[in-house]
Amino acid sequence: MILLLLLILPLIGSLIISMIPVSELSEEEAKLLANTNLEAELANSTLTTEEITTQIKQETDKILKQENYKRTRILQIVGIITTLITFIISLYMWVLFDSNVNQYQFVYNFDSISFCHFYIGIDGISLYFVLLTTFLTPVALLANFGSITNNIKYFIISFLVLETLQIALFVVLDLLLFYIFFESILPVLFLVIIIYGTGEERVRSSFLFFLYTLAGSLFMLLAILQIYNYVGSTDFQLLSLSEISLESQIILWAAFFLALAVKTPLIPVHMWLPRAHTSAPLGGSILLAGTVLKFATYGMLRLLIHLFPDASNYCSVIVQVIAIISLIFASLATILQQDTKTLIAYSSICHMAVVVLGIFSNSFIGIIGAILLGIAHGFVSPALFYCVGGIMYDRYHKRNIGYYKGLSLTMPVFITLFFIFILANTGIPLTLNFLGEQLSLIGMWERNPIITVLGSTGIVLSACYSIWMYNRISYGSFSPYLSPMPDISRKEFNLLIALLLPTVIFGIFPSVIIETLDIPTTTLLYVTETPTLPLINYLYYDGFYLQDKNMKYLDPN
Numbered sequence: 001m002i003l004l005l006l007l008i009l010p011l012i013g014s015l016i017i018s019m020i021p022v023s024e025l026s027e028e029e030a031k032l033l034a035n036t037n038l039e040a041e042l043a044n045s046t047l048t049t050e051e052i053t054t055q056i057k058q059e060t061d062k063i064l065k066q067e068n069y070k071r072t073r074i075l076q077i078v079g080i081i082t083t084l085i086t087f088i089i090s091l092y093m094w095v096l097f098d099s100n101v102n103q104y105q106f107v108y109n110f111d112s113i114s115f116c117h118f119y120i121g122i123d124g125i126s127l128y129f130v131l132l133t134t135f136l137t138p139v140a141l142l143a144n145f146g147s148i149t150n151n152i153k154y155f156i157i158s159f160l161v162l163e164t165l166q167i168a169l170f171v172v173l174d175l176l177l178f179y180i181f182f183e184s185i186l187p188v189l190f191l192v193i194i195i196y197g198t199g200e201e202r203v204r205s206s207f208l209f210f211l212y213t214l215a216g217s218l219f220m221l222l223a224i225l226q227i228y229n230y231v232g233s234t235d236f237q238l239l240s241l242s243e244i245s246l247e248s249q250i251i252l253w254a255a256f257f258l259a260l261a262v263k264t265p266l267i268p269v270h271m272w273l274p275r276a277h278t279s280a281p282l283g284g285s286i287l288l289a290g291t292v293l294k295f296a297t298y299g300m301l302r303l304l305i306h307l308f309p310d311a312s313n314y315c316s317v318i319v320q321v322i323a324i325i326s327l328i329f330a331s332l333a334t335i336l337q338q339d340t341k342t343l344i345a346y347s348s349i350c351h352m353a354v355v356v357l358g359i360f361s362n363s364f365i366g367i368i369g370a371i372l373l374g375i376a377h378g379f380v381s382p383a384l385f386y387c388v389g390g391i392m393y394d395r396y397h398k399r400n401i402g403y404y405k406g407l408s409l410t411m412p413v414f415i416t417l418f419f420i421f422i423l424a425n426t427g428i429p430l431t432l433n434f435l436g437e438q439l440s441l442i443g444m445w446e447r448n449p450i451i452t453v454l455g456s457t458g459i460v461l462s463a464c465y466s467i468w469m470y471n472r473i474s475y476g477s478f479s480p481y482l483s484p485m486p487d488i489s490r491k492e493f494n495l496l497i498a499l500l501l502p503t504v505i506f507g508i509f510p511s512v513i514i515e516t517l518d519i520p521t522t523t524l525l526y527v528t529e530t531p532t533l534p535l536i537n538y539l540y541y542d543g544f545y546l547q548d549k550n551m552k553y554l555d556p557n
Contacts, residue, residue, distance in 0.1 A: 001106075001108065002089065002092070002093050002096070002106050003093070003106045003108055003120050003121070003122065003171050004108050004120070005089060006086060006089055006090060006093070006130070006134070006167050006171075007120075007164050007167055007168055007171075008164075009082065009085060009086050009089065010082060010083070010086055010137075010160040010161070010163040010164045010167075011160070011161070011164055012082070013078065013079060013081075013082030013083075013160050014156075014157045014160040014161060016078060016082075017075055017078055017079060017153055017156055017157055017160070018153070018157060020074065020075060020078065020153070072146075072149055072152050075152050075153050075156055076141065076145055076152065076156065078156075079141055079156035079157075079159070079160060080138055080141050080142060080145075082160060083134070083137045083138035083141060083159075083160070083163065084138050086134050086137070086163065087134040087135055087137075087138060089134075090130055090131050090134040090135075091131070093106065093122075093127075093130075094127065094131060097122075097124075097127055097516065099124060099515050099516040099518070099519070100519070101519075102519045102520070102523070103123075104121030104122060104123055104173060104237075105121060105122055105123070106120075106121060106122055107119075107120070107121035107173075108120050108121070117174060118172075118174075118177070119172065119173045119174050119177070119235065120168075120171040120172055120173060121171065121173050122170070122171050123520045124516040124517045124518070124519060124520040124521075125298070125301055125302070125371065125517065125520045125521070126170045126171060126298070126302075127516060128371070128375055128513060128516075128517075129170040129291075129294055129298055130167055130170050130171065132290065132291060132294065132375060132378045133163060133166045133167055133170065133291050134163070134167070135502075136286060136287060136290040136291055136378065136382060137159060137160075137162075137163040137287070139286060139382065139495060139498065139499065140159060140282075140283035140284075140286040140287050140290075140382075141156065141159055141283060142491065142495055143282045143283055143286055143386050143390050143495060144281060144282055144283040145491065147281075147282065147390075147394060148196060148281065148283075151195065151196075154195075155192070155195075155196055155283075158188050158191065158192050159283060159287075161188055162185060162188050162189070162287060165181055165184045165185050165188070166181075166185065166287075166291050166292075168181045169181035169182055169295060169298070170298060173235065173236045173237065174234050174235055174236065175224050175227065175228075175234035175235075175236065175239065175303075176224055176228070176234045177234075178299075178302075178303075179217070179220055179221055179224055182217060182220070182259075182263075182295060182299070183213075183214065183217055185292065186209075186210050186213060186214060187210075189206075189209065189276075189280075189284060189287075189288070189292070190206050190207075190209065190210045191206075192280070192281065192284050193205060193206035193209065193276060193279055193280045193281075193284060194206045196281040196284070197279040197280050197281055197284070198279060198281070199278065199279050201275065201278070201279055202279035202280075204275070205272075205275040205276050205278065205279035205280075206276070206279065208271065208272040208275050208276070209272045209275070209276040212262055212269065212271070212272040213262055213263060213272070215262075216258050216259045216261070216262035216263070216269065217259040217262075219254075219255040219256075219258050219259055220255055220256055220258075220259035222255060223251075223252045223255035223256055226252065227239065227252065230244070230248070231244075236302070236306075236307075239307050240306055240307060244308070246310050246311065246314065249308045249310050249311035249314075250311045250314060250315065252308060252311070253304060253308040253311035253312065253315060254315075256299070256303050256304055256308075257304060257315070257319070259299075260295075260296040260299045260300055260303075260304070261296070261322070263292070263293070263295050263296040263299075264293065264296040264297075264349075264352050264353075264356065265293075265296075265349060265352070266322050266323065266326045266349075266352075266353065266356065267322070267325050267326040267329050267330065267349075270326070270330070270349055273288075273345050273348065273349065274342045274345040274346060276288060276345075277289070277341050277342065277344070277345035277385070278339060278341050278342050278345070278399075282385065282386065282389045282390045282393075285341065285382075285385045285389055286382040286385055286386065289344075289345075289348055289377070289378075289381040289382055289385060290377075290378040290379075290381065290382045291378065293348060293352055293377075294374050294378065296352070297352070297355055297359070297370070297371075297374045300356070300359050300360075301359060301367070301371075301524060305359065305360075305524050306523075306524060312360065312362075313362065316360045316362065316447075317448075319356060319360045320357060320360060320444075320448060320451045321451075322356075323353045323354075323356040323357050323360075323455070324353070324357075324451060324454045324455060326349060326350075326352075326353040326356075327349075327350050327353035327354065327357075327454075327455060327457075327458045328454070328457060328458070328461075330346050330347075330349035330350045330353065331346075331350050331457070331458055331461035331462065331464075331465070332461070333346050334346035334347050334350065334461075334465040335461070335464055335465045335468070337465075338400055338401050338402060339399050339400060339401075340388035340389070340392070340399045340400075340401060340469070341385065341388060341389050341399055343401075343465060343469060344381065344384045344385055344388065347381075347425065347462065347465065347466070348377065348381055350458050350461070350462060351373065351377050351381075351433075351462075352374075352377070353455075353458070354370075354373060354436075354437055354440050354441070354455060354458060355370045355373050355374050355377075355436075355440065356370075357370075357440055357441070357444045357451065357452075357455050358370030358373065358436075358439070358440030358441075358443055358444065361440070361443035361444040361446065361447045362447060362525060363443035363444075363446045363447060363525070364443070364521055364522060364525060365439050365442050365443040365446070366439065366440055366442070366443015366444055366446070366447070367443065367521050367524055367525075368439055368443075368514060368517055368521055369435070369436050369437070369438065369439025369440035369441070369442070369443055370436070370440050370443075371436075371513075371517060371521070372432055372435050372436035372439060372506075372510065372513065372514075373432075373433065373435075373436025373437055373439075373440055374436070375432065375436070375506070375513070376424075376431065376432035376433040376435075376436050376503060376506075376507075377433070377436075379432070379499050379500075379502055379503045380421055380424045380425050380431075380433060380499070380503055381425070382499060383421045383496060383499040383500070383503075384421055384422075384425060386492075386495060386496065386499075387414070387417075387418050387421065387496070390492070391414060391488055391492055392404070392407075392473075395485040396482055396485070398481075398482075401469060401472050401473065403479060403481045403482065404472065404473040404479055404482070405472065405473070405475075405476045405477065405478065405479035405482075406474070406475065406476050406477050406478035406479060407473055407474055407478075408474045408475060409478050409484075410478065410484045410485060410486075410487070411485070411486075411487045411488065412487065413487050413488055413493065414487055414488045414492075415474045417488075417493075417496045417497075417500070418470065418473075418474070419470060419474070420500060421496075421499075421500070422466045422467065422469075422470045423466075424503055425462065425466050426459070426462045426463045426466050426467070427459055427462065429507075430504060430507050430508060431503050431504060431507040432502070432503050432504075432506045432507040432510065433503070433507070434507060435507060435510050437459065441455055441456055
């Protein structure tokens with residue numbers, strides 16, 4: 001029932017917010033209150049009529065501003081409290097989770113209605129994606145705390161609904177429900193970008209995001225219908241036991257891969273991501289980078305490898321080549337960017353390409369590294385978007401790198417934290433990003449050293465564009481286009497620290513995560529006759545000898 005509570009709680013919060021009265025004070029009522037407040041003062045004053053009118057107008061504007069402030073804060077506090085309670089419940093679920101069980105836990109099955117089969121549960125892989133979602137949702141709302149004032153009720157409700165839809169995607173155990181929740185975020189984010197986004201291109205950006213992802217997912221829907229027609233069920237566990245020929249697997253695999261490649265995104269179906277990030281509000285960018293891009297990662301683990309192992313092995317070389325092209329192309333394109341949010345959006349493509357390499361390495365180390373890098377990206381990328389799209393943009397309302405220079409002279413605390421996240425983004429040791437990248441590449445080295453060498457160029461290129469942007473913004477004489485602004489506030493500092501702590505703590509103590517991932521990751525390894533490097537004939541793991549050549553458990557005797 002705890003999973004059901006996680007799904008329902010944000011919806012309950014949305015319902016409460018929708019019921020909160022937000023009757024706006026009209027200008028006539030505010031003017032009447034201003035006259036009442038100034039009545040005694042104006043009765044004995046010697047001001048002219050024009051001066052009295054000006055003073056009443058100032059008092060009216062002040063009353064309207066205060067009323068709007070109170071109304072906005074009430075809604076935001078209710079929304080943030082709801083998301084924090086959801087996060088606490090997810091932490092409690094993490095405590096109760098048994099990492100030694102090779103089964104779905106906290107299972108809930110609702111099949112009382114013939115046309116509705118709602119089947120949910122989690123394993124070690126989906127657990128951390130749920131935790132990431134519940135952690136980032138309050139961060140996204142707090143990041144926009146005070147910056148969104150128009151239609152604030154619908155803004156908060158949108159994010160609470162998004163939280164429910166995202167959690168549902170990571171916990172459903174039915175293929176058709178997976179597709180429904182995979183697509184259900186599109187209309188919500190589409191409206192968020194159009195209504196609350198910035199820039200003249202926000203309408204075009206929202207349509208690109210909607211149409212790109214919807215068009216790719218149509219092939220997934222056709223594949224699901226074909227699977228149901230062939231097997232007679234869309235249950236994950238039943239499908240994993242079904243026998244499907246290699247030819248059929250390849251066709252179905254290609255349909256699923258196209259939908260997931262768009263959401264990853266991989267070249268050449270990537271153009272929606274930089275535009276969506278550029279136009280989205282800050283909270284939207286945080287969720288896009290932190291959780292929405294993980295839909296594809298989770299889908300590859302749960303669908304492509306788990307349901308179609310033979311096709312995944314057959315097509316792995318094609319996927320590796322696409323990932324390398326995406327990595328190098330996006331890295332070179334990132335170096336040329338002048339918009340800060342666009343630059344970080346392109347860097348996300350680079351990191352997700354490394355995640356794809358780890359997933360299709362067919363090695364325990366590689367898949368573990370891919371999951372770790374996906375989680376690390378969920379912390380670091382939102383932090384960078386908060387730095388450039390929140391802290392810097394809220395002060396100067398500019399995103400072009402050419403306008404910035406010498407911020408270390410006026411904002412030393414911000415620049416220090418910004419530097420730490422830049423280093424984490426490049427994969428510096430003692431961060432979770434470092435472990436994720438290194439394990440992904442090590443796992444890929446066991447499968448294909450040439451692909452690994454090409455993939456490792458992303459480490460150098462990421463350092464190029466990250467350090468260049470940081471150096472251009474931070475050092476030198478102060479920019480003549482800007483005026484000095486105060487350093488980060490307490491709220492901004494706390495949000496950045498909240499994103500920094502898990503990045504460093506899990507980077508130093510990764511066993512906290514890896515212990516839970518052991519069993520579900522091992523089940524994803526599939527038999528292959530592809531030879532690997534004969535450096536170690538047998539790998540001792542968890543009481544078994546695992547032969548590197550064909551990934552089969554062997555008797556030590």
